[in-house]
Amino acid sequence: xxxxxxxxxxxxxxxxxxxxxxxxxxxxxxxxxxxxxxxxxxxxxxxxxxxxxxxxxxxxxxxxxxxxxxxxxxxxxxxxxxxxxxxxxxxxxxxxxxxxxxxxxxxxxxxxxxxxxxxxxxxxxxxxxxxxxxxxxxxxxxxxxxxxxxxxxxxxxxxxxxxxxxxxxxxxxxxxxxxxxxxxxxxxxxxxxxxxxxxxxxxxxxxxxxxxxxxxxxxxxxxxxxxxxxxxxxxxxxxxxxxxxxxxxxxxxxxxxxxxxxxxxxxxxxxxxxxxxxxxxxxxxxxxxxxxxxxxxxxxxxxxxxxxxxxxxxxxxxxxxxxxxxxxxxxxxxxxxxxxxxxxxxxxxxxxxxxxxxxxxxxxxxxxxxxxxxxxxxxxxxxxxxxxxxxxxxxxxxxxx
Numbered sequence: 001x002x003x004x005x006x007x008x009x010x011x012x013x014x015x016x017x018x019x020x021x022x023x024x025x026x027x028x029x030x031x032x033x034x035x036x037x038x039x040x041x042x043x044x045x046x047x048x049x050x051x052x053x054x055x056x057x058x059x060x061x062x063x064x065x066x067x068x069x070x071x072x073x074x075x076x077x078x079x080x081x082x083x084x085x086x087x088x089x090x091x092x093x094x095x096x097x098x099x100x101x102x103x104x105x106x107x108x109x110x111x112x113x114x115x116x117x118x119x120x121x122x123x124x125x126x127x128x129x130x131x132x133x134x135x136x137x138x139x140x141x142x143x144x145x146x147x148x149x150x151x152x153x154x155x156x157x158x159x160x161x162x163x164x165x166x167x168x169x170x171x172x173x174x175x176x177x178x179x180x181x182x183x184x185x186x187x188x189x190x191x192x193x194x195x196x197x198x199x200x201x202x203x204x205x206x207x208x209x210x211x212x213x214x215x216x217x218x219x220x221x222x223x224x225x226x227x228x229x230x231x232x233x234x235x236x237x238x239x240x241x242x243x244x245x246x247x248x249x250x251x252x253x254x255x256x257x258x259x260x261x262x263x264x265x266x267x268x269x270x271x272x273x274x275x276x277x278x279x280x281x282x283x284x285x286x287x288x289x290x291x292x293x294x295x296x297x298x299x300x301x302x303x304x305x306x307x308x309x310x311x312x313x314x315x316x317x318x319x320x321x322x323x324x325x326x327x328x329x330x331x332x333x334x335x336x337x338x339x340x341x342x343x344x345x346x347x348x349x350x351x352x353x354x355x356x357x358x359x360x361x362x363x364x365x366x367x368x369x370x371x372x373x374x375x376x377x378x379x380x381x382x383x384x385x386x387x388x389x390x391x392x393x394x395x396x397x398x399x400x401x
Contacts, residue, residue, distance in 0.1 A: 011179045012178070012179055012182060012241065012244040012245060012248060013244065014179070015179040015180070015182045015183035015186070015248070016182060016183070016186050016244070016247075016248060018183050018187075019182065019183040019184065019185065019186030019187040019189075019190065020186050020187075020189075020190045021190075022187050022190070022191075023186065023187045023188065023189065023190025023191035023192075024190050024191075026187075026191055028116050028191070032191075033119055036118060036119050036187075036188070036191055037119040037120070037121070037122050038122065039184050039187050039188065040118055040119055040120070040121050040184075040188060041121045041122040041123065042180070042184055043181060043184035043185060043188065044121045044124070044125070045125050046177050046180060046181040046184070047181065047254075048125060048126060048127040049127060049173070049177065050174060050177070050178075050181065050249075050254050051127075051129060051253070051254070052127045052128070052129055052130075053169055053170070053173065053174050053257075054129065054136075054253040054254070054256065055129050055130055055131050055132070055135070055136035056130070056136075056166050056169060057166055057169075057170060057174075057256050057257060057279065058136040058137055058140055058256075058279050058282075058283070059136050059139060059140045059143075059162070059166075060162050060163045060165070060166025060167070061163060061166065061260065061275050061276075061278070061279040062137070062140035062141065062144065062275075062276065062279045062280055063139075063140040063141075063143050063144040063147075063159050063162075064144070064156075064159040064160050064162065064163040064275070065144070065272060065275040065276035065279075066140070066141065066144025066145060066147075066148065066276065067144050067147045067148055067155075067156045067159055067160075068272055068275075068276075074145060074148075076276065076383065076386075076387070076392075077141065077145075077280075079383065079386055080276075080277060080280055080281070080284075080379070080383060081284060083379055083382055083383075084280075084281055084284045084285035084379060085284075085322050085323070087220060087285060087287045087375065087379065088285065088286055088287045088290045088321075088322040088325050089290075089318060089319060089321075089322035091216050091287040091288070091290055091291040092290045092291060092294045092318035092321055092322060093315075093318055094212065094215070094216060094291065095209075095212055095290075095291040095292075095294040095295045096294050096295075096298070096314050096315075096318055098208070098212060098295065099294065099295050099298035099299070099308065099314075100298075100308065100311070100314075102208060103295075103298055103299055103302050103308060104302070104308070106204060106205070106299075106302075116191060116192045116193055117192070118188055118191070118192050137280070137283050137284075140279075143155075143159075144159075147159070163275075170257040170260070174257045175257055175258065175261075178245060178248075178249070178254075178257075178258070181248070181249065181254075182245070182248030182249060185248055185249070185250075186248065205295065205296070205299050206364050206367075208295070209291065209292050209295050209296070209364055209367070209368075210364075210367055212291050212295065213288050213291065213292075213367060213368070213370075213371035216287060216288070216291060216371065216375070217236075217371060217374055217375055217378070220287070220375050220378035220379070221233075221235070221236055221377075221378045221381075223378070223382070224378040224379070224381040224382045224385070225381070227382055227385045227386075228268070228381050228382060228384055228385025228388070229385065230268040230381065230384070230385070231268060232268075232378065232381060234266055234267055234268045235263070235266045235268055235269060235377045235378070235380075235381050236374070236377060236378075238262045238263070238265040238266050238377075239259075239262050239263075239373075239374045239377055240262075241258050241261070241262055242255055242258045242259040242261075242262040242370075242373050242374065243370045243373065243374055244370075245258045245259075245373075246366065246369040246370035246372070246373045246374075247366040247367060247369070247370050248366070249366075249369075250365045250366045250369050251369060252282045252283070252286070252369055252372050252373055253282060253283070255282070255369070255373050256278070256279060256282045259278050259282065259373050259376060259377075260274065260275075260278050260279070262377070263277075263278050263376075263377055263380060266377070268381060268384070269377070269380055269381060269384050270384045270387060270388075272387075273380055273383045273384045273387060274380060276383070277376070277379060277380035277383050278376055278377075278380060281375075281376035281379050281380065282372075282373070282376060284325075285372060285375060285376055285379055286325040286368075286372045287371060287372060287375050288367070288368040288369065288370065288371025288372045288375065289325065289365070289368040289369065289371075289372055290318075290321055290322065290325050291368070291371070292361065292364050292365070292367075292368035293321065293361060293368075294314075294317070294318060294321070296357060296361055296364070297309070297317070297343060297347060297349075297357055298314070300349070300357045301347065301349075309347055313346060313347065316346055317342055317346045317347060320342055320346065321342060324342060343357060
């Protein structure tokens with residue numbers, strides 16, 4: 001019991017509870033505004049610090065992992081991208097089918113007014129990333145593959161040392177501040193009224209989408225277990241901290257450090273596949289967010305325009321959304337922001353539809369992100385099975401998560 005109370009899941013749960021309670025009791029005027037300004041400022045600074053570390057984590061894990069894969073790297077990268085895209089698109093089609101069957105029978109009203117406005121940050125301490133997340137991902141892949149092709153021994157050693165440095169950054173910087181970041185996040189949501197006023201607006205839809213997440217995770221882990229011949233529960237049971245972190249941060253990128261820890265504890269995942277797959281999938285595998293967005297665009301279309309999009313339009317939207325999701329930033333609302341062009345161009349949403357879509361998507365984004373992150377474990381299990389079926393020797397990783 002004592003061990004649990006000091007564990008990361010317990011600290012994250014405590015942070016969520018404290019944040020919500022404080023947000024409900026702090027008044028909306030007087031000293032309450034001053035307290036909230038401090039909280040908003042602290043959240044902003046912690047967010048900047050975590051986001052600064054994300055490209056470092058991506059480079060520090062993906063590039064060295066590719067070099068350790070050796071000549072198998074190119075093939076494994078292709079397999080990873082294919083299974084991530086297939087997972088996202090099939091999740092979108094499942095959501096679309098559910099939408100056509102369920103949404104016409106729902107009576108949903110929109111009442112998202114009357115929220116408090118969070119104070120501005122007291123001061124802006126901007127900590128720009130050394131490069132954008134997608135640039136870091138492409139840089140990692142290119143450098144890793146080039147090092148393999150040229151047999152660059154010195155570069156490989158430097159990348160391995162950089163991986164150790166990044167791991168220490170994760171352990172001593174990112175993970176310790178996560179509970180505080182999550183607490184201030186829920187403090188803001190509770191204080192402004194999102195939890196008590198916005199959430200009930202689409203409560204039924206949110207519950208339906210969450211059920212869809214769990215169904216899709218069951219499918220993913222079932223397929224992964226059948227393909228790899230390993231027990232998927234041995235992977236899934238370690239994902240509690242990552243799930244809670246994703247719910248609190250609404251960001252696959254910010255959850256990356258915890259996800260690496262969780263996957264690293266599983267006996268059924270090869271460590272080289274964890275170090276390669278988890279950072280990669282955090283940026284290209286967004287099955288939960290895609291599933292969420294498809295159901296929500298159909299709901300918003302019904303609410304604002306009185307009808308669902310045509311079947312052909314939705315199929316095109318799902319196929320293209322899977323591609324856009326691969327390039328979506330792993331930050332809160334990343335999928336929604338990346339697909340704005342599809343929402344307006346393919347579905348024909350106007351300003352009201354786009355605004356409502358983004359607002360509703362933001363309400364459920366935390367659980368969609370949690371589905372994304374948890375699903376990454378299943379895809380990594382598939383990679384492990386693929387590597388073993390093709391007799392790829394496991395590369396000894398020096399990282400102990």
